[in-house]
């Protein structure tokens with residue numbers, strides 16, 4: 001997979017405040033890459049650095065082999081950006097806004113017409129093409145923003161909180177569109193607080209913490225690194241000391257009691273048959289067992305608890 005975005009030792013200081021503190025990123029073509037982290041951890045600043053909209057204090061950025069600061073127009077032509085608050089000309093219609101974008105992107109009228117139609121259809125705004133953008137809901141504005149990205153036939157789309165303020169159906173539609181675009185080879189970088197959404201759509205994620213990347217990888221890699229396992233099995237059983245019975249069980253990485261007779265077992269595979277066998281052979285009565293994959297929410301909470309712990313120790 002070819003690398004389309006690379007940063008090395010990227011630093012951004014605002015006066016004495018360090019917003020981004022030495023970030024190394026490498027994102028491949030066609031990835032959907034998630035930037036996650038609490039408010040103020042440096043996600044938006046990183047995005048602005050990738051776009052050449054702010055100058056790094058130190059380090060380097062390469063986007064499609066270009067330096068965004070030195071070649072801003074070339075980068076702008078090939079990278080679509082959906083900021084948190086998208087600015088459109090509210091008095092103009094959706095189609096007029098897209099016409100304006102097309103002109104800025106250097107498209108001729110003949111090229112622009114069919115591309116605008118296609119982009120409007122793709123984001124399901126065909127019916128509202130001639131309505132003034134002032135009348136659009138937040139979801140419609142987000143879709144119009146994506147239509148701009150499509151219109152430019154961008155190689156990379158950078159989306160800052162693309163689903164914030166969207167209802168569940170609009171969120172789902174946007175996620176489907178993001179998935180489809182990545183399958184067609186577009187690289188997508190998005191920041192979000194909605195971890196469940198990130199989990200479904202991202203190939204890899206980076207967890208930001210105080211201007212640094214604390215963890216980076218696939219959701220499965222992160223869950224094994226932070227939680228030890230990739231699955232959680234909840235077991236209800238009577239007459240058995242589950243931690244003792246599962247002490248040396250394969251794929252079991254941890255057992256925690258939730259209530260009398262109820263445990264959470266962290267595993268790195270579906271270990272239900274082995275757990276059931278051991279409970280029964282130890283003379284226990286198995287009442288129920290369920291399995292689910294660990295969620296990014298759990299990784300996130302555990303990771304930031306550990307980070308806070310480190311901070312408190314240092315203080």
Ligand SMILES: Nc1ncnc2c1ncn2[C@@H]1O[C@H](COP(=O)(O)OP(=O)(O)OP(=O)(O)O)[C@@H](O)[C@H]1O
Nearest residue numbers: 014017018019037038039040041042043044045046
């Ligand atoms: N123009 C600026 N001048 C001074 N400080 C800034 C500026 N922009 C950002 N910061 C500071 O840099 C830090 C990182 O901000 P950034 O917006 O990148 O965080 P974020 O992770 O995107 O947060 P959020 O989730 O709230 O969008 C914050 O402490 C913020 O206050």
